[in-house]
Amino acid sequence: MSWLDRYRAAVEEALGRPVDLDAGQEATLLDLARDVAHGTQRTNAPLATFLAGQLVAGRSAAGGDADDALAEALQIARRLLADQPG
Numbered sequence: 001m002s003w004l005d006r007y008r009a010a011v012e013e014a015l016g017r018p019v020d021l022d023a024g025q026e027a028t029l030l031d032l033a034r035d036v037a038h039g040t041q042r043t044n045a046p047l048a049t050f051l052a053g054q055l056v057a058g059r060s061a062a063g064g065d066a067d068d069a070l071a072e073a074l075q076i077a078r079r080l081l082a083d084q085p086g
Contacts, residue, residue: 039081
């Protein structure tokens with residue numbers, strides 16, 4: 001079992017419920033982290049993925065689709081990166 005699989009299992013145990021992270025979501029999160037790390041201070045990457053998770057949680061709690069919310073988070077990040085001076 002990979003470290004990420006073990007971490008997911010521990011998070012699921014802490015939450016008392018399964019946590020979904022499919023290959024498409026994983027790829028989108030990695031794209032987000034890469035874009036932010038390359039376009040700003042590297043330390044912003046993990047923080048941006050946390051904030052993306054907050055957006056997904058909020059949209060999901062309101063009945064929205066997690067994949068759509070994750071795509072929205074990536075779109076917001078890319079828009080902000082494109083608007084940066086320099």
